[in-house]
Amino acid sequence: MIDAREHFQKELQKLNDLILKMGGMVEKSIFRSVEALKKNNPKLAKEVIDEDETIDRIELEVDDLCLELLATQQPMAIDLRFITTGMRIGSDLERIGDLAVDIAQRAEELAKLPLLKPLEDIPKMAELAEQMVHKALDSFVKRDATLARTLWTDETKADSYRNLVSDELTDIMTKDPVTTPRALPLILIARHLERISDHATNIAEDVVYMVEGKVIKHGPK
Amino acid sequence: MNIIETNKLNLWYGAFQALINVNLNVAQNKITALIGPSGCGKSTLLRVFNRMNDLIEGVRIEGSVKLNGQETLGAETDLIELRKRVGLVFQRPNPFPLSIFENVVYGLRIHGIRNKRALEAAAEKALASVLLFDELKDDLGMNALHLSLEQQQRLCIARLLAVTPEIVLMDEPCSALDPLATMRIEELMIELKKHYSIVIVTHNMQQAARISDDCGYMLLGELVEFAGTKQIFTAPRDKRTEDYITGRFG
Numbered sequence: 001m002i003d004a005r006e007h008f009q010k011e012l013q014k015l016n017d018l019i020l021k022m023g024g025m026v027e028k029s030i031f032r033s034v035e036a037l038k039k040n041n042p043k044l045a046k047e048v049i050d051e052d053e054t055i056d057r058i059e060l061e062v063d064d065l066c067l068e069l070l071a072t073q074q075p076m077a078i079d080l081r082f083i084t085t086g087m088r089i090g091s092d093l094e095r096i097g098d099l100a101v102d103i104a105q106r107a108e109e110l111a112k113l114p115l116l117k118p119l120e121d122i123p124k125m126a127e128l129a130e131q132m133v134h135k136a137l138d139s140f141v142k143r144d145a146t147l148a149r150t151l152w153t154d155e156t157k158a159d160s161y162r163n164l165v166s167d168e169l170t171d172i173m174t175k176d177p178v179t180t181p182r183a184l185p186l187i188l189i190a191r192h193l194e195r196i197s198d199h200a201t202n203i204a205e206d207v208v209y210m211v212e213g214k215v216i217k218h219g220p221k
Numbered sequence: 222m223n224i225i226e227t228n229k230l231n232l233w234y235g236a237f238q239a240l241i242n243v244n245l246n247v248a249q250n251k252i253t254a255l256i257g258p259s260g261c262g263k264s265t266l267l268r269v270f271n272r273m274n275d276l277i278e279g280v281r282i283e284g285s286v287k288l289n290g291q292e293t294l295g296a297e298t299d300l301i302e303l304r305k306r307v308g309l310v311f312q313r314p315n316p317f318p319l320s321i322f323e324n325v326v327y328g329l330r331i332h333g334i335r336n337k338r339a340l341e342a343a344a345e346k347a348l349a350s351v352l353l354f355d356e357l358k359d360d361l362g363m364n365a366l367h368l369s370l371e372q373q374q375r376l377c378i379a380r381l382l383a384v385t386p387e388i389v390l391m392d393e394p395c396s397a398l399d400p401l402a403t404m405r406i407e408e409l410m411i412e413l414k415k416h417y418s419i420v421i422v423t424h425n426m427q428q429a430a431r432i433s434d435d436c437g438y439m440l441l442g443e444l445v446e447f448a449g450t451k452q453i454f455t456a457p458r459d460k461r462t463e464d465y466i467t468g469r470f471g
């Protein structure tokens with residue numbers, strides 16, 4: 001006897017795989033954009049910028065597939081939550097890809113200037129952001145709401161890092177305004193990384209909704 | 222590649238025109254669904270493909286219907302041969318009051334096949350195609366009327382697959398079945414399209430959305446819109462199609 005909706009299940013698996021492929025590419029972009037900054041490598045930065053087109057294309061594929069499944073397959077319950085979550089995750093991942101491009105562009109600008117100071121907190125922040133994206137996607141794959149919830153603590157950490165970097169660099173610029181062209185891009189990078197963490201948190205919130213059917217946005221978690 | 226192509230197809234029942242200038246292409250190894258309100262002409266169109274309308278008095282047909290490039294509307298068409306090439310599955314399963322085996326090989330016997338081995342091999346193949354063989358291989362002598370409705374419908378599909386049609390037409394094939402049996406028949410159709418081309422007429426718009434690759438919307442005898450199913454259900458081009466699929470019609 002065949003499964004009643006084997007074909008539909010295969011389509012859902014296809015959506016799952018597309019999202020994971022996109023997630024893998026986005027994680028790589030974050031890593032490489034910060035590597036470009038750390039190693040003063042504008043060529044690597046350019047690669048991140050160029051590869052964003054592929055991420056954008058996969059987002060359209062995800063959207064297209066979700067729309068088709070919603071329109072034609074009458075998904076219910078977990079399937080419905082999976083597809084709507086998939087659509088939102090696609091959009092969050094695309095934004096994360098754009099933020100990696102923003103970081104890469106700052107890295108290109110900074111490559112032309114002497115280093116302001118050795119990078120300390122930004123690489124740590126980048127590692128945290130990457131981990132958060134990875135964990136959010138992992139919780140999606142494993143349908144693990146408990147794992148998703150660990151991102152709330154990470155998000156607070158990311159906010160603290162951003163404040164730390166921002167305060168330190170503002171201080172440097174105030175004391176010596178000539179440093180502004182070298183300090184300001186770093187403040188922006190900290191801001192981009194913090195935004196990446198926010199998007200990872202959005203994904204985690206969506207995963208909790210997908211698994212438990214509970215909306216936890218804009219309220220106590 | 223198209224398995225069926227109609228060109229300026231018009232059909233009248235007496236003075237009433239039931240099909241108006243229908244131009245439809247049915248693609249090979251795809252499921253093509255025809256949807257539309259009752260009386261829109263979708264079953265009539267389906268029955269043109271195997272010339273079942275010829276049985277109705279006062280029918281007049283103009284235009285062209287080609288099956289694999291060959292005109293089927295002419296007087297010279299061998300109707301028995303045509304109905305072998307174009308199989309039809311009905312709304313209610315209609316097994317003959319014979320054994321399961323005899324049901325499956327019925328068409329083959331009519332077409333003159335007598336060899337026991339050949340009949341057994343064909344029956345096994347046809348029953349396996351509808352995923353009934355493993356279930357029923359020890360009961361092939363049982364009267365087919367003792368099967369569940371879903372099994373009966375599968376058997377009827379096997380019966381027509383046994384004569385290796387070029388295309389399978391289905392007229393509301395799930396309307397007598399419960400939702401789970403319906404979904405299983407739908408899965409079967411998706412499996413079958415690997416080897417067959419299927420045209421399904423259905424009142425169940427959701428069913429058309431779930432299983433078809435191409436979809437046509439018919440209204441008052443006209444094929445209003447024909448496109449990929451995804452297009453029809455996400456962004457139909459004709460306002461009348463949109464009104465129908467969003468429930469704003471009538």
